[in-house]
Amino acid sequence: MGMFILQIFALLCLLLVMTVVLISDFTSRPFNARVLFPTMAMVLLLGVVVTFEYITRVNGDLIGVTWCTFLGFAIRPFCIYGFVLFARRKMGRMGFILLAPLLLSVLIHASAFFLEFEPLGHLVFYYTAPTSGTELVYHRGPLGFTSHILAAIYLAIIVYLSFRRLQGKHRYETISILFCAVFVVVAVVLEMMGVVMGALNIAIAISIVFYYLFLLKEENRRDALTGLFDRKSFYADVERFARNIRGLIVLDMNGLKLLNDEQGHASGDVALKNIAGTLEGLCDSKMYAYRMGGDEFMILILNAELDYALVEKRIKEELEAKGLSASFGHALRKETTHSIEDLMKSADEAMYADKAAFYQNHPRADRRRK
Secondary structure (H helix, E strand, C coil): HHHHHHHHHHHHHHHHHHHHHHHHHHCCCCCHHHHHHHEEEHHHHHHHHHHHHHHHHHHHHHHHHHHHEEEHHHHHHHHHHHHHHHHHHHHHHHHHHHHHHHHHHHHHHHHHHCCCCCHHHHCCEEECCCCHHHHHHHHEECCCCHHHHHHHHHHHHHHHHHHHHHHCCHHHHHHHHHHHHHHHHHHHHHHCCCCCCCCCHHHHHHHHHHHHHHHHHHHHHHCCCCCCCCCEHHHHHHHHHHCCCCCCEEEEEHHHHHHHHHHHHHHHHHHHHHHHHHHHHHHHCCEEEEEEECCEEEEECCCCCCCCCHHHHHHHHHHCCCCCCEEEEEEEEECCCCCCHHHHHHHHHHHHHHHHHHHHCCCHCCCCCC
């Protein structure tokens, strides 16, 4: 009994921490609160249910323990489903599709209440009277691992979405996400083996807190408007990949001030987001896109075999299809002893030359000195 009280205490502490964090963060990240508050509440409820399951089983309360076990099996996948929503952010129709197996799982586990209709009542789980004492004996049916299998499927989805979110870059950071998944998987296995009941509750709660802190760290590396890595991240990555950097591509949007003046800053923001989306879509795992500030973007390249002119051509074509234009400049690092500062200077010079040519051909767009 002491173990279950300790679990509830730990869950309350974690819930309190997340409540304080989410309240302070509600204005800037309301989605986090809408998803994580219910998820943490379900985790806490799961801890309470497991505690009462133990009490009713020990006291021989068949109806009570059946209800508690049913609720425990039903709630577990919902907790991880909340985790999936948090990882995906915008689910749309996919959210309802992933919700369907949860509802089916509830119906399957509800079969345990039909004890008088065999074998329906023994499909998932059932209890029998003990040979001595009052503690009921738990039995797992042929569908007894439905909840655990469903939880494992959702965990696999979390890992997949997390890798997609990072788009294959900074793979060392995915260790944080994999740690959460492995941590919960171990807890699921321990419960399946009957080693530590209730371990999944603590594992989910800790993973949610850990994953939330990881995403905060990740978001702090990104530009608020475009979602690209920001200027601070650029210089941090320059240090991290110092020996592997092979080149830079600098691009600066053409006509942003004209667009802001004639159509408003909201249109300018949309244009910057479109540029960022284009860069993210065209950059592979050896190319890192950054918004350096204003209408200036940078692509850090770790691939010596890259055709810079071809990359610039593809980006220009994508931008032109969206009604946008940008000036480009690139520089190739032939020796690792060449400083990044010199590389940036060379790329900037090429970009400003390209921009001067653009404004010479489009004088109306030149609002830089007006």
